[in-house]
Every structure is written in structure tokens, then in C-alpha cells.
Amino acid sequence: MKNSIYVTKTRMPIQEAFFQQCSDFFQSSWVTNNGACVQKLEKSLAEYLDISNIISCNNGTTALMLAIQSAGLAGKKVAVTPYTYVATLSALLWLGCTPVFVDVEPDTLCLSPDLLRRRLIKEPDIAGVLPVHIYGLACDVESLDAICREQGATLIYDGAQAFGSRYKGKSLLAYGDYSICSFHATKIFHTVEGGCVISHTDEVHKALSLARAFGHIGDTHYCLGINGKMSELHAAMGLALLPGTDAEIERRGQLHTAYDAALEGLGLMRPIVREGQKWNNAYYPILMPDERCRDLVERALLAEHIHPRRYFYPSLNILPYLNQKWRTPCPVAENAARRVLCLPMYGDLSEDHVRRATRNVRNVLRYKVQVQEKA
Ligand SMILES: *Cc1c(COP(=O)(O)O)cnc(C)c1O
Numbered sequence: 258m259k260n261s262i263y264v265t266k267t268r269m270p271i272q273e274a275f276f277q278q279c280s281d282f283f284q285s286s287w288v289t290n291n292g293a294c295v296q297k298l299e300k301s302l303a304e305y306l307d308i309s310n311i312i313s314c315n316n317g318t319t320a321l322m323l324a325i326q327s328a329g330l331a332g333k334k335v336a337v338t339p340y341t342y343v344a345t346l347s348a349l350l351w352l353g354c355t356p357v358f359v360d361v362e363p364d365t366l367c368l369s370p371d372l373l374r375r376r377l378i379k380e381p382d383i384a385g386v387l388p389v390h391i392y393g394l395a396c397d398v399e400s401l402d403a404i405c406r407e408q409g410a411t412l413i414y415d416g417a418q419a420f421g422s423r424y425k426g427k428s429l430l431a432y433g434d435y436s437i438c439s440f441h442a443t444k445i446f447h448t449v450e451g452g453c454v455i456s457h458t459d460e461v462h463k464a465l466s467l468a469r470a471f472g473h474i475g476d477t478h479y480c481l482g483i484n485g486k487m488s489e490l491h492a493a494m495g496l497a498l499l500p501g502t503d504a505e506i507e508r509r510g511q512l513h514t515a516y517d518a519a520l521e522g523l524g525l526m527r528p529i530v531r532e533g534q535k536w537n538n539a540y541y542p543i544l545m546p547d548e549r550c551r552d553l554v555e556r557a558l559l560a561e562h563i564h565p566r567r568y569f570y571p572s573l574n575i576l577p578y579l580n581q582k583w584r585t586p587c588p589v590a591e592n593a594a595r596r597v598l599c600l601p602m603y604g605d606l607s608e609d610h611v612r613r614a615t616r617n618v619r620n621v622l623r624y625k626v627q628v629q630e631k632a
Pocket residue numbers: 316317318319341342344345389415417418439440441450451452
């Protein structure tokens with residue numbers, strides 16, 4: 258609908274900027290297979306993120322699968338957070354991994370290091386760990402790193418939402434044995450569809466590049482591969498959008514401040530920003546006191562043509578198609594998933610939109626607080 262506000266709006270470059278990036282492959286007709294735009298994008302990303310080993314991919318899910326496969330985790334037990342987008346888990350399942358759900362910390366909604374340590378000690382055959390920097394917010398990377406080292410498990414971060422987030426002076430994507438990012442149109446930086454894998458040795462980097470393109474060079478076949486290549490069109494989109502990314506992050510920061518002010522004093526839970534982190538402000542999640550309240554707030558917003566999203570619902574450990582044996586309880590994640598809503602967040606949003614989106618949230622929650630005080 259014309260007047261509707263959705264949870265996100267795809268960031269578009271100036272048309273000329275995109276066409277300018279496309280001009281090379283219009284001349285050369287080299288539209289995929291590690292073309293000039295892809296090489297230029299990988300180089301630009303390496304500079305922007307200050308990370309040397311980056312390979313671009315056709316999407317974040319393939320990026321995850323390449324990392325999991327390259328780490329030798331296919332078919333093995335992997336500990337994973339239940340509080341994430343379903344693709345984190347589906348990448349594991351497509352590779353025949355057994356997911357071991359480990360609950361999240363209540364204040365950050367990221368994988369709990371304490372629960373992870375206990376689980377790894379109890380089940381030493383867990384070969385890998387897959388935490389998520391949810392909403393672009395940093396996991397407890399120091400603790401997770403120490404535990405994985407101590408227990409000999411490979412650490413792969415799903416940083417699909419973390420582009421532009423920094424922690425202790427580095428890109429958040431620099432942590433872990435591997436990190437992946439998504440460049441999907443809904444993400445803060447995007448290539449329409451796309452993603453990348455970050456690794457830390459030239460050897461792994463080479464293996465990932467091979468696996469991304471069917472595992473062979475000419476007639477020599479080295480390893481099992483897949484088609485995970487990014488096309489020139491997608492890379493051109495990325496090249497046109499990368500320069501505006503810092504401004505987008507800053508603008509979202511201003512909108513966060515506007516939301517914070519409008520929702521102050523309502524007792525809403527918000528996941529915390531860890532000390533030492535510079536957040537990319539990618540999302541604006543709020544946790545209502547309970548699910549009924551969440552439903553009321555959503556209904557009130559929809560009446561004003563504002564479409565929030567339940568990022569992320571349900572907690573993945575209770576997905577209906579999972580093997581019954583894997584469906585272990587994760588009370589913190591399940592509870593958060595029932596109470597969460599993400600409010601609209603994108604650079605084009607105005608302060609007026611923020612006022613419109615928070616008015617009804619305030620009314621519903623104030624009423625709730627009054628009822629509680631009377632009772
Ligand atoms: C978006 C997302 C993915 C999937 O990325 P695609 O590029 O859409 O394949 C994976 N994990 C998380 C946490 C995401 O948010």
C-alpha cells in the first residue's frame with residue numbers, strides 16, 4: 258500500500274552510479290566467473306573492512322555452506338544458536354550436520370558461552386560452533402574464542418547482519434576461524450543477492466575460492482565444489498552502494514536515538530550493546546513484556562499501515578520439521594522469540610515515521626502499565 262511502512266526498505270544507489278559500474282562488462286561481455294567487478298568489489302570490501310581474505314558468494318547461505326564444508330564439519334555435530342534467521346540452521350542441515358541447540362544470553366540474545374562450555378565438555382564430539390551476531394550486535398567473542406580453542410572446536414560466525422559493526426577496533430567480521438556475511442537486499446550493505454566468507458590463512462582462502470567454483474581449474478579437479486559465484490551485475494550493485502554505507506549507518510544511528518527517546522520509560526527490553534562495540538544500527542528490536550502484549554502492539558501498528566516483523570520467530574529448536582531428537586528446550590530463546598518485534602529501520606525513514614510508529618506502541622504499553630498498577 259502507498260502509505261505503508263515496512264520493517265525495511267532496500268537501499269538503492271543512484272542509477273548512473275550503477276550503470277557506470279556496469280559499463281565494463283557491457284564492453285567485454287564477461288558477466289560472471291570472477292570478472293572485473295567481482296575482483297574490484299572483493300578488493301574494496303577488503304579495504305573497507307580491513308580484512309585480507311574475503312571471497313564473495315552468490316548469497317549468505319552458500320557462504321555459510323562453503324565455510325562449514327571447508328572447515329570439515331559436514332556430517333558432524335555443530336552447536337548452534339536457536340535465535341536467528343532459519344538460514345543459519347538450514348545451511349547445517351543441507352550439509353548433513355547434527356544441530357546441537359545451545360540457548361542464548363538473556364541480555365544480548367547471542368549464544369551463551371557458559372552453556373556452550375558445559376555442552377562441549379559433555380559432548381566432546383561437537384566439532385564446530387556456529388553463533389550469530391544477532392541484529393549486528395557482537396557475541397561475547399573473547400569467551401567463545403577461548404572455549405572453542407580449549408575444546409578444539411572450529412568457530413564459524415554467522416555475521417549475516419553484522420556488516421559495518423565493529424568491536425574493539427576491528428570489524429566484527431574479523432573474529433572466529435571463519436565469518437560469513439550476507440549481502441541480501443534487506444541487509445545494510447547489499448548486492449541484491451550476495452554474501453562473503455572471511456577466513457584467515459591463504460591456504461583456506463584458496464580452498465574456499467576453489468570450492469566456490471565447482472572445485473576445479475581447467476581439467477584438474479581438486480575438491481568437491483558448488484556454484485557459489487557472484488555475478489558482475491550483483492558486484493556492480495555492491496560497488497555502487499559501498500560508498501554510501503557509512504552514511505546509512507550514521508542515519509540509522511539518528512533514528513535509533515529518535516526511537517529510544519519516543520519509547521523511554523515503557524519498560525521495554527532491548528538487547529544490550531556490548532562495551533567496546535560500535536553497532537551498525539541495522540535493526541530496531543523491542544521485546545514486549547509478554548506475547549499478548551506483543552500481539553496488541555503489532556495489531557495497533559498494522560492499523561496504521563506499519564508492518565513490523567517478528568525477527569526472529571519461532572526459536573529454531575522448535576521448528577516442526579526437525580528430527581525430534583534435536584528439539585531440545587531453549588527457554589530463553591523461545592521466550593524472546595514470542596515477545597520480539599522489529600520496528601521499521603532504514604535510512605529513508607523520517608523522524609515523523611518514527612513518531613507514527615511509536616505512538617500506538619506507547620498507547621498499548623501505557624495502558625498495560627496502568628492496568629498492572631491498578632491490580
Ligand atoms: C540474511 C541471513 C542469512 C542468509 O543470507 P542470504 O544472503 O539471504 O542467503 C543467514 N543468516 C542470518 C542471520 C541472516 O540474517
